Amino acid sequence: MPAAQIEFSKELTAFIDEWKAKPGSLIMMLHRIQEEFGFIPRLAAERLSRSVGLPLAKIYGVVTFYHFFKTTKPGKHRIAVCLGTACYLRGAQDLVDEARAILNLKDEEVTDDGLFSIDEVRCLGCCGLAPVLMIGNEVYGKVEKDALPEIIAKYREI
Amino acid sequence: MINAKINGIPVQVAEGTTILDAARKVDVKIPTLCYNDDLEPWAACGICVVKSQGSAKMLRACCTPIDEGMSIITHDPDIVQTRKTVIELILSTHPDDCLACPRNQECELQRLAAEFGIREQPFPKMLRDIPIDDSTGSLILNPEKCIRCGRCVKVCQEMQNVWAIEFLGRGEKTRIAPAADVKLGEGPCIKCGQCSAHCPVGAIYENDQTGLVWDALMKEGAEAKTCVVQIAPAVRVALGEAFGLAPGTNLTRKIYTALRRLGFDVVFDTNFAADLTIMEEGTEFVKRFAAGEGALPLITSCCPAWVDYLEKYNGDMIPNFSTAKSPQQMMGAMIKTYWAQKAGIDPAKVYSVSIMPCTAKKFENARDRTMYSSGQKDVDVTLTTRELARMIKQAGIDLLNLPESDPDSPMGPNTGAGVIFGATGGVMEAALRTAYTLITGEELRDVNFTGVRGLSGIKEASIHIKGTEVRVAVAHQMGNIAQVLEMVRKAKAEGKETPWHFVEVMACRGGCIGGGGQPYGCTDEVRKMRIRGIYDADEASEYRCSHHNPLIKQIYSAFLEKPGSHKAHELLHTSYEARDLYLK
Numbered sequence: 088m089p090a091a092q093i094e095f096s097k098e099l100t101a102f103i104d105e106w107k108a109k110p111g112s113l114i115m116m117l118h119r120i121q122e123e124f125g126f127i128p129r130l131a132a133e134r135l136s137r138s139v140g141l142p143l144a145k146i147y148g149v150v151t152f153y154h155f156f157k158t159t160k161p162g163k164h165r166i167a168v169c170l171g172t173a174c175y176l177r178g179a180q181d182l183v184d185e186a187r188a189i190l191n192l193k194d195e196e197v198t199d200d201g202l203f204s205i206d207e208v209r210c211l212g213c214c215g216l217a218p219v220l221m222i223g224n225e226v227y228g229k230v231e232k233d234a235l236p237e238i239i240a241k242y243r244e245i
Numbered sequence: 246m247i248n249a250k251i252n253g254i255p256v257q258v259a260e261g262t263t264i265l266d267a268a269r270k271v272d273v274k275i276p277t278l279c280y281n282d283d284l285e286p287w288a289a290c291g292i293c294v295v296k297s298q299g300s301a302k303m304l305r306a307c308c309t310p311i312d313e314g315m316s317i318i319t320h321d322p323d324i325v326q327t328r329k330t331v332i333e334l335i336l337s338t339h340p341d342d343c344l345a346c347p348r349n350q351e352c353e354l355q356r357l358a359a360e361f362g363i364r365e366q367p368f369p370k371m372l373r374d375i376p377i378d379d380s381t382g383s384l385i386l387n388p389e390k391c392i393r394c395g396r397c398v399k400v401c402q403e404m405q406n407v408w409a410i411e412f413l414g415r416g417e418k419t420r421i422a423p424a425a426d427v428k429l430g431e432g433p434c435i436k437c438g439q440c441s442a443h444c445p446v447g448a449i450y451e452n453d454q455t456g457l458v459w460d461a462l463m464k465e466g467a468e469a470k471t472c473v474v475q476i477a478p479a480v481r482v483a484l485g486e487a488f489g490l491a492p493g494t495n496l497t498r499k500i501y502t503a504l505r506r507l508g509f510d511v512v513f514d515t516n517f518a519a520d521l522t523i524m525e526e527g528t529e530f531v532k533r534f535a536a537g538e539g540a541l542p543l544i545t546s547c548c549p550a551w552v553d554y555l556e557k558y559n560g561d562m563i564p565n566f567s568t569a570k571s572p573q574q575m576m577g578a579m580i581k582t583y584w585a586q587k588a589g590i591d592p593a594k595v596y597s598v599s600i601m602p603c604t605a606k607k608f609e610n611a612r613d614r615t616m617y618s619s620g621q622k623d624v625d626v627t628l629t630t631r632e633l634a635r636m637i638k639q640a641g642i643d644l645l646n647l648p649e650s651d652p653d654s655p656m657g658p659n660t661g662a663g664v665i666f667g668a669t670g671g672v673m674e675a676a677l678r679t680a681y682t683l684i685t686g687e688e689l690r691d692v693n694f695t696g697v698r699g700l701s702g703i704k705e706a707s708i709h710i711k712g713t714e715v716r717v718a719v720a721h722q723m724g725n726i727a728q729v730l731e732m733v734r735k736a737k738a739e740g741k742e743t744p745w746h747f748v749e750v751m752a753c754r755g756g757c758i759g760g761g762g763q764p765y766g767c768t769d770e771v772r773k774m775r776i777r778g779i780y781d782a783d784e785a786s787e788y789r790c791s792h793h794n795p796l797i798k799q800i801y802s803a804f805l806e807k808p809g810s811h812k813a814h815e816l817l818h819t820s821y822e823a824r825d826l827y828l829k
Contacts, residue, residue, distance in 0.1 A: 129425050133827075142408035143827070144433075147424040151413040158425075 093130035099123050107139045113149055117156060126157035154208075162197045162204030164242045166222050171210035173217040178232070182218055183207060185232045189239055202243065249315040256311075264295055264306035264317055275319050276328060276357060278335075279394035280307040281443055282768040283404065283754065289395050291331045292357065295319045303327065329361050335392050337368035338417075339446070346390070346447040351765050353445035354392060375420060380430030382611075383452055383604040384441055388420050391448035397421060397440035404754065406724035407554065409434035421448075424827075431828040433557055437550035437723065437752045438604030438629075438761020451604050451762055455632050455639075461596045461625075462508035470596040473511040473584070474504050475576045475656075478519065478667030479602040479757035480630045482778030486764040487634035488644050492771040493778030498649035503642050504600075505650065511584075513656040515599065516663030518576035519675070520791035522547065523662055524801070525817050526569040526672075527679040527791070528808035534715065534746055535684055540564040542718075542733060542748045545672050547571040549609035550752035550761075552821065554723055559730055560823025565748075568818040572666060573599050573606055574616055577623030578816040579656060583804045585619075587655075592621050599627045602667070602760030605752070615819040629762025655796045661692075661783030662791040668779045669721035669756035670697035670704060673749040677708060677717070678790040685711050692789045698780070700755060700769060703729060705745070718745040722754040 095103070102119050106112040116139070120131050127150050136143045150156040168174075168183045186205055190198050197204040211219050216228025222242060230238070246257050251264075254271045263286065268275050279290040286307035294303040298316035303324065311317065318324070335354065343349050375388035393412070398421060401410050409432050413422050423432040441449045462472055476497075485494040497514075504512045526545065533539040546552055546567045555562060570578070577599070581592040599606065610616055610624040617623060628636070637644050651657065662678055665671030674694045681689050696706030697717065702725040707716045720729045732744050753759045755772035758779060788794055805813045 132425070142402075142433075143424040144402070144408040144411035147413060148411040152415045 093128060093134055095131070095134065096123060103135065103138055113139070113141065113146065114153075117146075117150060121156060124160075126160050128160075129158070157196075159196055160201070161206075163202050164222050164245070165204050165206060166220060166239075167206045167208045167211070168220045169209070169211045169218065170207045171214065171217075173214035174210075174219055177217040179218040179220075181232050182220060182230060182235065185235050186220075186239070189236055203239070247311060247313050249311050249313065249317065251317045252319055253316070258311060261310050264304065264309050264311045264315075265293060267311045268295075268306065268317070268319055273319055275306045276360065277307055278353060278357060278392075278445060279396065281396050282770075283443065284396065284399045285403075287395065287399070289393070290335070292328050294324060294327055296321070296324060325361075329363070332357055332361055332363060333367055336363065336366055338371050338373065339392060340372055340389055347450045347453065348447035352447060355446075371417070373420070378422075378429050379452065380428035381434055381436055381452075381608065382430070383436040383607040384429065384434075384438055384449060385452055386421075386429055386449050387447060388422070389448075390446050391421055392446055393419055393421065394445060395421075396443045396445065397449055400439045400443045404722055404724050405435075405437060405439055405752070406727060407433055407435055407437070410440065427827060427829050433826045435550040435553040435557070435723070435752065436605035436608045436761075439753060440761075441604060442759075442761045442763065442765065442767060451629050451631060452607060453632055453635075454607070454626050454628060455636050457626050458598055458628060458636070461598070470594050471511065471588075471590055472509045472596045472598065473513065473580050474509040474598045474600065475513045475515045475518070475573070475580075476500055476504070476600040476633075477515040477573065477602055477606075477757065478664045478671075478779065479760060479763070479775070480600050480633065481664075481782070482667070482758060482775045483602065483763045484630055484634060484644075486766070486771075487631070490645070491774065493774035493776075493781075495778050495782055496644070497782070498651065499644060499647045501652055502647045502650045503637050503644055506642050506647075507636060507640055509598070511653050513576060513580070514652045514659050514663075515572045515576055515601075516659030516666070517652075517656045517794070517796065518572035518579070519663035519666040519672075520660055520794045520797050521575050521579070521800070521817065522569055522572050522666075522672075523675050523679050523791035524797060524808045525575075525813060526567050527676050527683055529567055529569060530676060530680050530747055531683045532809070534680075541743050542745045543567055545676075545749045546819075546821075547666065547672055548605070548751045548753075548757075549603070549612065550605035550723070551726075551750045552612070553605065553608070554726070554752065556821055556824045557826050562730060562733070563821045563823065565733075566821055568814075568820065570615070570817055570819050571606075571609065572663075573601060573609065573627070574623055574819070575817050576656065577610070577616075578618045579800075581619030581621050581623055582816060583800065584656060592619050595621075597623065597625050599624050600630065600633045601627050602630050602757045602763045603627075603753075604629060604761045606762075613819065618816050630760075630764060631762055634764065655800065658794065658796050659786075660788040660791055660794045661786035662789060663794075664782045664786065665779055667757045668698070668776045669751050670694075670699070670719045670749065671756060671779070672751075673697045673717055673719050673747065675791060676747065676749075677715070679792045680715075681708070681710055682790070682792055689790075697749070698776070700772060700776075715747065716745045717747045717749070719749045721751040721756050721759075723752045726750055 132146050251268045256267050256271050258267045275293050278292045288305040288308045293306040295306045296318045378386040401407050481497040485496050501512050530543050544565045580597050585592040606627040662675035678692045697719045704719040720726050758775035759772050
């Protein structure tokens with residue numbers, strides 16, 4: 088994209104400058120970018136492409152391969168639903184579907200008002216509580232589908 | 246050397262030879278799908294599995310080197326069943342609309358399914374609903390048909406160094422698309438079409454414009470236009486492959502007849518315009534080289550994919566780029582000016598069609614305003630060799646048994662210098678043949694410059710013109726270009742003399758004979774045969790140098806004045822600008 092630019096913090100720029108010549112550093116640099124912006128903005132990927140000398144296609148190949156990297160700005164409240172084996176067997180897919188229905192999300196990941204986004208994640212490390220979801224840093228265990236509207240409603244106010 | 250056995254047949258091969266190549270040596274065919282002779286094997290599909298005696302493990306023949314003493318089994322019920330399952334799994338994500346597919350009867354997956362006698366599809370269908378991308382006007386990307394073999398990605402990145410497409414996503418959601426999901430036409434794609442020439446199925450193919458041409462040919466009454474066609478050098482030695490002939494078979498004079506039977510009113514030959522290109526570009530070279538006006542090296546600009554690549558990736562080299570248009574566009578401009586005038590036809594009533602080995606030519610004919618130098622679109626539609634084959638078949642023309650005929654005058658008769666434009670090194674050789682005479686006023690005794698021929702990625706040669714050395718380089722296959730340009734830049738930065746005075750670049754491996762619009766199944770073997778066909782035509786030509794073409798002389802005296810004249814610049818030259826890799 089011509090002309091448009093994106094600001095990187097001094098720390099991020101220094102980090103990229105330090106690592107860009109070393110092979111195999113792309114993922115690490117992408118981590119830092121996501122730390123700074125909450126996702127990988129297109130302009131940031133382009134700036135990285137220019138300064139590292141890697142084709143944009145290569146960067147997007149990596150970014151879209153790993154579930155962790157996001158190409159769209161996540162919602163203010165990120166709902167992470169675990170789809171690990173235990174949670175999946177206890178109906179976590181229903182939770183995803185229900186949450187999407189409540190938030191009126193089809194293929195997109197973020198609600199129009201930017202308040203919520205849904206991530207399907209693998210194992211949050213508390214399988215005993217399956218099915219598990221997290222909103223922000225709050226963990227919800229043994230979640231029943233019917234409890235979802237109330238849980239989500241709480242965050243609309245925050 | 247390594248001694249091994251394939252199905253009990255002894256074979257001796259060099260160390261590092263793959264099981265696949267060893268098997269080929271003893272005439273055993275191991276089926277493949279993702280494998281392609283142009284590319285390093287990467288074992289994506291699993292069709293080529295074989296066993297080594299004494300082990301139940303299956304090996305991928307395409308990427309496993311054969312070891313001393315190995316006894317390979319290529320076919321047993323277990324192996325065949327495994328391959329069959331792989332095909333069935335691929336079919337479970339592939340639509341069944343073969344009858345309406347652009348690759349019908351030319352599809353590698355279809356052929357495998359037939360060979361393996363697939364009659365049922367045991368796995369549930371999981372088709373993907375990703376929209377078709379037709380944004381380039383040259384190529385159509387239909388992700389629904391994609392089997393994710395990865396050939397196009399490897400071609401685009403490794404052979405061509407373009408990076409227009411990449412695998413995005415992972416697992417079953419993997420898809421092939423440009424970065425950031427822009428459209429193909431909004432990214433770095435140079436329309437070379439090598440992806441389409443290497444795709445085994447109907448996932449990437451040329452934008453078929455035969456319908457437009459049929460319409461123009463069939464129009465009657467007040468709406469009818471005079472249909473004029475030109476055919477490119479490389480088409481004539483490859484079209485026969487679509488009719489079962491060996492690569493390299495030269496069908497030039499049968500093609501002229503076929504074009505007339507299709508309904509074209511006038512049949513010209515792009516070889517003639519190639520001669521014209523040489524007069525203009527040769528003159529430009531002499532001006533830069535002998536008179537010191539303009540940047541050196543002069544870099545050729547006949548290849549539209551290369552033009553696009555240069556504008557996007559190498560904007561700093563624009564001063565080195567020849568301003569001469571490609572033969573296709575020179576012919577287009579001359580048809581709608583010189584010829585229309587001479588024939589007394591309103592250029593608006595002329596429909597100009599070109600038959601090219603190339604998908605990028607479809608993009609070139611509307612590349613910028615200089616492609617409308619006659620006041621009209623100089624070339625209305627470009628068809629690839631594959632599309633021409635389709636039209637000939639649709640029209641019931643028995644190509645192989647047609648009588649031969651000649652092209653129309655004045656823009657048909659041509660020289661050997663024109664025809665070799667179709668092969669890598671050809672433009673350079675043709676230019677040298679004429680530049681020598683332009684500089685010295687003398688004729689060459691031997692017009693063959695064999696140093697610039699052949700399939701090496703970068704070729705160098707030098708000739709002495711009246712005591713001065715002219716150093717030239719020829720590069721083909723886009724991925725080979727960067728190192729040539731780097732050396733030019735380095736010399737410039739260090740204030741040293743340029744390593745070469747003249748550089749020819751073609752985007753496709755082998756030059757236009759290996760173009761993205763040529764019949765499927767191109768390998769180096771095929772390229773060599775097509776190239777042979779091209780040089781045989783050169784040697785059989787009455788004239789071998791562009792400046793000897795009597796009709797070229799006539800066109801300058803009657804219309805263009807002299808090479809590089811104001812009029813020639815208006816009609817036969819173009820300009821360039823640095824462009825962004827991504828429009829969106």
